[in-house]
Amino acid sequence: MTAAAPSQQDTAQPPLSLAEFHPIETIFIWDFDWTIINCNSDEYVPSEFLGGEEVAKRISAEMKAHGSTKWHECVANLINACMLEKTCSKDDILQKAAEMPFLIDVKQALTDVANSKQCGQAIISDGNDKFIEAYLRKNEMIHFFTHGIETNVGTWEKNHSETSFRITYQSLKYGGHECNLCPPNLCKTQVLTDILNRLSETQNCEDIKRPRVVYVGDGHNDACPALQVLNGNDILLARNGKRCPNPNSFSGPQADENHDEAASSGTFAILAALEKAEKRGLVPRCRVCPWNTGKELLSLVNGILNEEA
Numbered sequence: 001m002t003a004a005a006p007s008q009q010d011t012a013q014p015p016l017s018l019a020e021f022h023p024i025e026t027i028f029i030w031d032f033d034w035t036i037i038n039c040n041s042d043e044y045v046p047s048e049f050l051g052g053e054e055v056a057k058r059i060s061a062e063m064k065a066h067g068s069t070k071w072h073e074c075v076a077n078l079i080n081a082c083m084l085e086k087t088c089s090k091d092d093i094l095q096k097a098a099e100m101p102f103l104i105d106v107k108q109a110l111t112d113v114a115n116s117k118q119c120g121q122a123i124i125s126d127g128n129d130k131f132i133e134a135y136l137r138k139n140e141m142i143h144f145f146t147h148g149i150e151t152n153v154g155t156w157e158k159n160h161s162e163t164s165f166r167i168t169y170q171s172l173k174y175g176g177h178e179c180n181l182c183p184p185n186l187c188k189t190q191v192l193t194d195i196l197n198r199l200s201e202t203q204n205c206e207d208i209k210r211p212r213v214v215y216v217g218d219g220h221n222d223a224c225p226a227l228q229v230l231n232g233n234d235i236l237l238a239r240n241g242k243r244c245p246n247p248n249s250f251s252g253p254q255a256d257e258n259h260d261e262a263a264s265s266g267t268f269a270i271l272a273a274l275e276k277a278e279k280r281g282l283v284p285r286c287r288v289c290p291w292n293t294g295k296e297l298l299s300l301v302n303g304i305l306n307e308e309a
Contacts, residue, residue, distance in 0.1 A: 031217035032125035039247035098138035105294030130154035
């Protein structure tokens, strides 16, 4: 797949008109996969049509053939296979994205932040805008993210009677990046720095400090901004422990009770990535608070909001 610069109509994130928002004291930055939702959207959606074992088999084959940096080309190929082999439509694909599982208390945490006048929210995700938007609109959360949704751009292309899906890297917005900690499609340090720079341009009163950042994430690439952007006033809410097994057995709201760690096969990578960085002398300056269940995250978020009150 040849990457192309996204057109304005394809992007999930409209130009931020941050000046119309009042100054905020805290900005919550959310990862999407395994944070806002309780699955990996890139795997969940095609697995709904092709089956989990078949998707895992095809991902393994493509990663061996083309390398891990071609993940999003692999995802696009899987979605195209769904439409070709299972004769499903674009709307069928987006319906499954809209129904992705999420922890009830995670949604409540997002809602509580959205109701706080002192806070703003943004998403920085390694997923794609089409799946993210479908989920947020279905669950009436699209308006929560006052400060943008930054992710890779999905495009539906019509060629005669066939529709195909392609993904354009988020990093092309900046002409790429040179971070050796992140995949070529997205550097979360680059994106978070851009968001904070745009905030500083709109909150340019000398008496207004940079907002505190509360960063919520689970993955290896979430460790990058935790190490390079977050300071001593910021907080990292790092998901730890094991992932829910077989997320495709769920859809929509999910209780913590359905999360059986004993049956899990994978662990969240962010704390291991921070431990590895510490061996190289890189230590986060921010406060690090682990969480695994929705209840744990909601308690942490409400504690932070109470500090703001």
